[in-house]
Amino acid sequence: DGTMNDLAGKYKGMDRFECREALLKDFEAAGVVDHIETIVHSVGHSERSHAIVEPYLSKQWFVKMKPLAENALKNQETDDRVDFVPERFEKTFSNWMNNIEDWCISRQVWWGHRIPAWYNNETGELYVGREAPKDIENWTQDEDVLDTWFSSALWPFSTMGWPNTEDPMFKRYFPTDTLVTGYDIIFFWVSRMMFQSIEFTGRRPFKNVLIHGLIRDEQGRKMSKSLGNGVDPMDVIDEYGADSLRWFLLNNSSPGADMRYVPAKLKSTWNFINKIWNSARYVLMNIDENQKLEELDYATLNLADKWILNRLNEVIRSVDENMDKFEFINVGTELYRFIWDDFCSWYIELSKLHLTGDDEVAKKSALNTLVYVLNTIVRLLHPIMPFVTEEIYQAIPHNEESIVISKWPEVNPEYDNETINDQFAYLIDIIKGVREIRHTYVIKNSIEVDYTITAKQDDLEALLKEIAPYVSKLVNATCVGYNVPTSKNNATEVIKGGNTLNIDLGQYIDMEAEKAKVEKEIKKLEGEIKRGEGMLSNPNFTSKAPAAKVEAEKAKLEDYRSKYAAAKEKLAKMN
Template identity: 55%
Template sequence: ENAGKYEGMDRFEARKAMVKDLEDQGYMLKVDPIVHSVGHSERTGVQVEARLSTQWFVKMKPLAESALKNQETDDRVNFIPGRFEHTFTQWMENIHDWVISRQLWWGHRIPAWYNKKTGEVYVGMEAPKDAENWEQDKDVLDTWFSSALWPFSTMGWPDTDSADFKRYFPTNTLVTGYDIIFFWVSRMIFQSLEFTGKAPFRNVLLHGLIRDEQGRKMSKSLGNGIDPMDVIKKYGVDALRWFLITGSTPGQDIRFSYTKMDAAWNFINKIWNASRYVIMNLGDMPAPVLPEKSKWDLADRWILSRLNATVKQVNAQFEKFEFGEAGRALYNFIWNDFCDWYIEMTKEKLNNGTAEEQANTKNILGYVLDQILKLMHPIMPFVTEKLWQSMPHDGKSIMVAKYPVAHDEFDDDTATEQMSHLIELITAVRNIRNQANAPMSKPVDLIIKVENDHLAEMFEANKDYIDRFCHPEKLIIGTDVETPKLALSGILTGAEVDIPMAELVDLDEERARMKKEIANLEKEVQRSEKKLGNENFVKNAPEKVVEEERTKAKEWQQKLDAAKDRLASLQDA
């Protein structure tokens, strides 16, 4: 401990002094410059040098063997994604004894004392009774040793009879980053097994790191860190939560993006505006109650069926911790099905329907909004609470309201199929009008040529929707109708829609457009054929998935045939 004349000198100055002393005393025989790697402190940039010292270790082999053995029992820890269990196993199989003492100013003191007179070492949970004769070790425990005690020490351990310990230990799911599987997760597992005889949790959900827009890890040295409080101040905490929860995949890194934050904010704004519209129409009515099923029209049956499918998908994806997939299902249902279609379809009944139709529509609108807000609440807690409190509801808080569950009686494949035909028709007509620069105010004739009477009857039964969304001056529906050559056309599933526009149609442009449509359809047909021609897909995929692909292939082929027929008629024009 006594460095003599070098005592107290800076290490670099001491080295220079030593070299000079060796040279002055004739002991320096030779100096050879060498190039080697020198570690530097991540925080200060100062050179780090190894120094031999006495440390405390934990013998790891028996603890690691216990952790590995436990993975073969019903008490095993499930890693999500599953590939990270291999990482855990590798570390346990190749473990080294763990040095647990640290030379820091803070932390749990090492529970070791040295007798001032005899040098005897005492280790225990409590200090020796004759404390004046003992000196406690100045080192502290490795922070990961202390944090590994967290799952059970916070529940009252070592008092295993405490109410918290009995109720909450083991816990259900730990959420943490994949970069500390070894540092924290593995140590919680083997310490819990050692001290309680049980694994600390059932699941470990491992998320990735948040990187900057260039994919770099955020760090002080790069100066690319983003303060989440700044993001919250600009976009709100719900938008940030939506981006983080739905924009990531378990175990994968995520790049922060202001463009995606803008999209998250826009989505919340869409929900807010749609909710305010519904709430305005609900007025001071009681909490929504679904009317009898016999009073649901096609749009009602469809939106409730789509809601039910979304509830099933969201709950299934949440169970698998696939929050991104759950978010996509919610986004598509809320933005497309509910906002863009169902709300628009209810406006006619709300404005011009009978009192009963208005009441039924309000109740269904309110019910669907209530379910949407509850589905979104775990991800967007603040916006959904505010909106739910503003609408007719039962209960004190959405936070303790019953989470949506699926209702099999809502499933309606017929309504889903019929509405898909109507949406496809309306979308095609809108595209044609846009292409021809013919606004909705311009009267046009609408000719719908269908392949079978069943589809014709469906369009006839839903003329109200066609009138509202397509605004035809004259509507013709049938299986044997004459298709005008000077018209703009849209190819639908099992049908073709034509809008005669002799004065607007450029035949060359229409032929070119139809050729482009044929090329796109041929790609879809080839994709389906390739997929169905793959024996592994047909053999291993669920029967429902294979059947859905066969149906798609048939529809693509029908559309392709219709497009070719339409092009042939244009070639003769």
């Protein structure tokens, strides 16, 4: 103002840096400078203009924090407490509350809630209140606004009709259930919502606080404008879809921990969603327009149907348990394995036996099970990937108008089966065993092979006969007996329970010729390994050759060693 300008005297109107130089010269001329030294310290700069920020003394509004903090800490000892996930962040909260300073809530910016304080134009009297003075023309409101965290701390209850605590929204939804936020704003937002909610409503603002970490770049650096390593989510969505991004974010971080943005994992997620989409196409190709979603008649189910439904019950229980604990990585892992391995890789392939067969009851059972399981899968996935699941839900038989209002899947105890997983393990082991023998001895998939089972248990035969048609369908292999003598050219694989799968190789390959091939390969690999080891042990090579060349030779040597180990194992099986 005019008074301050008058006080500036000869320095009036000078740039601050110019003024400092002039002032120093005047001090030196007056003989009042004792000494000058260089001090290194932190200097604040404007984020936008990069200009040095000067400290400026002024009057500010404060909130007295000690009583608010004490009430918040006391409330954490009651049943109305807020639970932090992970628990360790409650210590962060309590440490801050125990060491709290009074809170400066006034800000000199152009936006926000105006400070409810007025100054009388004639007397200079100060008035603070919820309502403006009645003779408002005689008063001037303070130009400061509330700290943004003060305003946002009102959110849990101000959005529900507060201060009208009889508002239906307030009565139904307050306190809310869960707040999800980053660990970097526990002080700024979470704690302030807690003590303000307790102060203004007498209750906690929410039951749980789920704390997540930050998303860092692939090298683990925090994303920032200065590094230019930020990622625009809209670009990711354009390339991979919103569902892929959501799945990636939810399944690559633990509560409270930072995560890295890895594009390759988004590609993998995109492939997973594509797998789900293709499974839905398979179901749609096999059902007609009259197909309905309904509970299944357990008495008519096939072995594969009973197995997938029992697994589905296990998955629902696991997902429910981990959702309640906010362990979303476990949720994603459970769903991924079930959908990719159990449903797509096993059940869909096994269902083809019944869908292409002549047994109409078995065909209907398989179709009903396919629809039931797929419908349940998309409902389990919906919170994580809402868009593709709604699209599939609308295409397949369903009950509710939208997946958004459909019921969360529940366990059907009728589908529980304590022995089915063990029974199904025989099927999986036999199929894997046939595939392993085909691979080891180079028997083409187009060649039908005969196998026998040497069983230790007397009661296995009925189950193995039930399994046999599935084995025939998946790996083109026919069971020709149980506990029968085997030939000298017999290849074996141990299956569940220490039982043995046998295939007489003499019908399909020339064993001696196959052995000779492997022995020749082993000899060749031994030569390559000897050459590589010699080269890498030669100082003239390792010190003079380009680093890239040395690394390439090391990689080649490791590859040869890996192939050599596999070939030796193959020959051992042949012998």
